Amino acid sequence: MDKNSAALYKKMQTEVEAYQNLQKACVKVVKQRALLESQLSENKCVLDELKLLGAENKVYKLFGPVMVKQDLDESRQNVGKRIDYISKELKNSNDSLETxxxxxxxxxxxxxxxxxxxQVAAAMK
Known part of the structure; x- marks a missing residue:
C-alpha cells in the first residue's frame, strides 16, 4: 500500500469510527426517547384520572414510604408541569436524533x- 492509499484508508477508518460512535449515541437517545414517551403517556393518564375527581375526593402522593395528602389542584398542576417538562425533553431527544x-x-x-x-488508487497500482 503506497502513502496515498494508506492516507485514504486511514481517513476512511476515521470516518467509520465516527459513524460507529454516532450509531452508539443514537441507540442511547432512542432508549431515552422510549422512556420519555412511556413517562409522558403515564402522566397523561394520571392527569386524565385527576380531571375526573371532584373537590370531595382525596388525593395522596407517595413520599418515600409515606402517603401524604395533597391538594387536588396542586396535584393537577404538578402533573401538568411534569407533562410539560417531559414533552420538552422528548422534543430535545427528537432534535438530537435528527442531528x-x-x-x-x-x-x-x-x-x-x-x-x-x-479503490481507484489500489486499481492504478
Missing amino acids: MERDMMKHRETMTKYQQQW
Whole structure:
C-alpha cells in the first residue's frame, strides 16, 4: 500500500469510527426517547384520572414510604408541569436524533467517497 492509499484508508477508518460512535449515541437517545414517551403517556393518564375527581375526593402522593395528602389542584398542576417538562425533553431527544442522523449521513457519504478513491488508487497500482 503506497502513502496515498494508506492516507485514504486511514481517513476512511476515521470516518467509520465516527459513524460507529454516532450509531452508539443514537441507540442511547432512542432508549431515552422510549422512556420519555412511556413517562409522558403515564402522566397523561394520571392527569386524565385527576380531571375526573371532584373537590370531595382525596388525593395522596407517595413520599418515600409515606402517603401524604395533597391538594387536588396542586396535584393537577404538578402533573401538568411534569407533562410539560417531559414533552420538552422528548422534543430535545427528537432534535438530537435528527442531528445525529444528518451527521451519520455525512459520515456515510464521506466514507463512500474515500472508499471509492482508495479503490481507484489500489486499481492504478
